[in-house]
Every structure is written in C-alpha cells, then in structure tokens.
Amino acid sequence: MNYWLMKSEPDAFSIDDLKRKKQEAWDGVRNYQARNFMRDGMRPGDRVFFYHSNCAVPGIVGIAEVATDAYPDPSQFDPKSHYFDPASTRDKPRWMLVEVKFVKKLKRTISLYELKSDPALEGMPLVRKGNRLSVMPVEAADWKYILAME
DNA sequence: GCCAACGTTGGC
C-alpha cells in the first residue's frame, strides 16, 4: 500500500464536501507529473492525506482512500467544462483521474507551517520551496509521523 | 492582492 497527498482548494472542494458526498472523482488535474502519480502509482486501498490549499490555514485536514484505478477524466472532452482540453481525444485521452472516498476528518488541521517547522519532515516534497504539485507521494515513515501529530 | 516558482507553449 502506498501513501499520497492531494491538494484541494476548500472553496472549490473541501474535506466536508467529501464527507457529505462519500466518494468523488478527482477531476481537473492538468499536470503531467500529478497525472502520472494517479495513473501509475495509485491503487485502490492506498491512503491519501487530504490537504487544503490556497486558504487561511493551509494544511492536512483529513484522510481519504483511493477507490478506483485511474481512468480518463471526462471533463477533458466537455467543451463547456473549465477543464476542457481540445488537444485530447477519446482514443488517446491525455488526462486521467481516480476516485477517492472519505475516511475521516482529522480532529485538527495539521498546518503547513507545522510541517515546515519540523526538521523530521524536511525531505517531504510538500514543504520544499516552490512546490506546486497537487498530487504527490508520501513516505510511509512520514505518514506515520504526521498521523502522530494529530 | 502580490509575486515567486514553476510548467507549458510556440516562434525561430
């Protein structure tokens, strides 16, 4: 089993939205590295830190689970969608998604500030300067360490 | 709202 971190802007889709909907297709990823993690790395059962970005207190707010293998993101074919990609075809879809399901909400937000402040976590891609990846792997040791911070 | 850090695009 592998561990991941996925970012979402709470204004667009928050951990509470996932809790209410139970499961959600993670559409709109338009970055090749992030796509590759979903397509090649993720398997059903993998665990995911749900991260709130672009908000007052960015940080990890909950846990989700990968619910499906990757499949083509339907929004890339929809001309009305914000995520429409005219260069993508159904024969050779460019963008993939996985569905994730709600596991739990953390009792508190483990903030980016805290994660950055802890020398034990300085190897995490999340805390590296300028990192903009919205989907990234988490080391098993870091996963356990962060859970213990809750 | 600003802007640094990236990723992508397209002219050449």
Added chain:
DNA sequence: GCCAACGTTGGC
C-alpha cells in the same frame, strides 16, 4: 531544441 513569453499555483 532553445528559450522568451505567458499562464497557473499557492503561500503569504
């Protein structure tokens, strides 16, 4: 294939 211009992400 280089790289300038542009667009986006996301912390602050």
